[in-house]
Amino acid sequence: MSRVIIRSLYNVGRQMNVLQKKQENNAANTANANTPGYKYQDLIQKTMAEYEVHNHTGGVGNDKFQTLGTINMGTEIDEAHTDFSQGILKETGLTTDLAISGQGFFSVELEEGRIGFTRNGNFKIDENRQLITQEGHPVLAVDQVGNTTRIFVEGDDLSVNSSGFINDSGIKIMTVDFADYGSFELSGDALFLPENEEFELTQSSVLQGYIENSNVNLMDEIVKMMEISREFESNQRALKVLNETLQKTVNEIGRN
Structure with missing residues (x-):
């Protein structure tokens, strides 16, 4: 149980790091909306590689290999894409x-x-x-x-x-x-x-x-800023729940 919680904490923390990079990119685009010749940049996000999850609780005697499925460790930034379309x-x-x-x-x-x-x-x-x-x-x-x-x-x-x-x-x-x-x-x-x-x-x-002029669309950047803010809030709530669950688990183990 505690391993699952720790892994979930790791995934949420990684996602918040991705969000921070996206926020920094969003801020750079917004700050350069009036910079002549500036080209809008976007960060491409990808899902990390999946790994097979298994245990040895299969069979009648609960001692045989069985596959439980796959799991990935969250998302990461794949690359920064620059839009070279001409500005006005x-x-x-x-x-x-x-x-x-x-x-x-x-x-x-x-x-x-x-x-x-x-x-x-x-x-x-x-x-x-x-x-x-x-x-x-x-x-x-x-x-x-x-x-x-x-x-x-x-x-x-x-x-x-x-x-x-x-x-x-x-x-x-x-x-x-x-x-x-x-x-x-x-x-x-x-x-x-x-x-x-x-x-x-x-x-x-x-x-x-x-x-x-810069080819940055300010309205798009404002929308992205709001989306990133909401994702931050969602991940913060998830971190709080996971932290409370981990504390309860530790306390239960301590009493036993």
Whole structure:
């Protein structure tokens, strides 16, 4: 009896850990509802492997092997799924704001020569007249022979046409795409680092004076928040009942 209760306590505790992770994910989505280029994430939950339960109380003499059925140890988080669907494009009128219409990512230079990829085109020009992200990462372009280069803005204004060419030059905003988004690792709010950095340059349509809004649906997140809260309450009640039952069992054993 006590083993069953302890196992049930373990299962409920594991489920509450899963709920905590889902709550943290829900909070991250909600906090980034207004972050340009942010992509909604969902946690996929799965049932753990089942194990056969048996004893040796079968047969006339209650001494033979018999199968009682199967049991699993609850649920766990299988993976984090990122929804890369495009958010609504919002017009800002700022020349340093850029948005990709359709597939693709902007490319930015990170530390140690790594390249990161983002849909967040909320850029700015630093004191060296270089186009950078709000975090200070240089935005990348490709020149006429296909070499990667940083973007320096000459004159007062930045001009980017729909093909991504800068100030009527041969330098083009570096937009890329991947065959598979499954290996992307999220770094920060809207910056992705793929395990496999093999990408293809794209002819993405670039809109100047626009940014892409987050694709988070706040109403969905509020509903999920309420569902998680109710599940927490249900599991707390189950823990209380199991704890009281275990205490009674221990007290009975103590008296005997």
